[in-house]
Amino acid sequence: MRPGKESTIPTTAPDAVLFRCPQIADGVRLWEIAKNTDVLDLNSSYAYVLWCRDFATTSIVATVDDRPVGFVTGYRRQDAPNTVMVWQVAVDADQRGKRIAGRMLHALLDRLAPEGVDRLETTISPDNTASIALFTGVARDRNTSITKQELFSPNDFPDSHEAEDLYTIG
Template identity: 50%
Template sequence: MTQTKTKFHFRKPNKEDGAAVWELIKGTGVLDLNSSYSYVMWCEIFSDTSIVAERDGEIVGFISGFIHPDTPNTLFIWQVAVNQSQRGQGLGTKMLFQLLRRDYQEAVHYLEATVSPSNTPSNNLFWGLSRKLDSNCVISDYISSEDFPEDGHEDELLFRIGPIQEEAVKQ
């Protein structure tokens, strides 16, 4: 008899999740790994605009986001992480929809994220989200590789998705 995996459980992170989130980000091998302190603080301070996905009691997905201070109608997504064992199941998209369904959703009309040109999974994630939301997706230059202090960091392009219609989020 094959055992089926439980469904994903989505919730706001808390500071106790910080260490597990740091491990998840580290385990991707592709995301910029920040200090463990930053993830503990992020999970505490930005929990309303961030999300963890659990399966069988283990954190297998995380998105860090915040409402952009200069554009309060914009949810900025900083990092999207999915455990290798859970990839290919649409978890990134599911987490984004969960975030867009939160209480602040009526005030959010745009979603932004920066993505390196070579990050095919993230490029596909945000293009796919814009299609599912039936929204525009405008990509523009944002951070040049010369802006980074270390060699080898790629440019970061800004994806701006919207305007997001409330009806599209509730589907």
């Protein structure tokens, strides 16, 4: 860093970030994190609380000093139990740039591997270059393939939602 310039990103050490399954009490915080991204499709607060109860084993929360600062929500596909479908990934603005999102995805995949999960799916809108880079990096780090195919067109949604491409890792 140049003299006289201060970092705008807090210097949270990588080992200060802990990963765990979400708990019901985390639901409101996950909703707040998602809302503050100004990018994610925001679900109801009820949905996040319910997710923390019903899909805790296939989701993950990143914490710093016991406070959630990021999350990944996912579920196992009923017709493909070896696949975790990642619904949302979000990290607090003051924690971005520390590879927390990628580390959460790796931790989730590592946790689910003993249960036979060896594939990850997610949908990404074509203009979301940050998410495309995140998932491409995870595939590269795991030395595995990533594929993309069209999944949902704007006509599949009742509102002005963008198209969503399906990315598959593994």
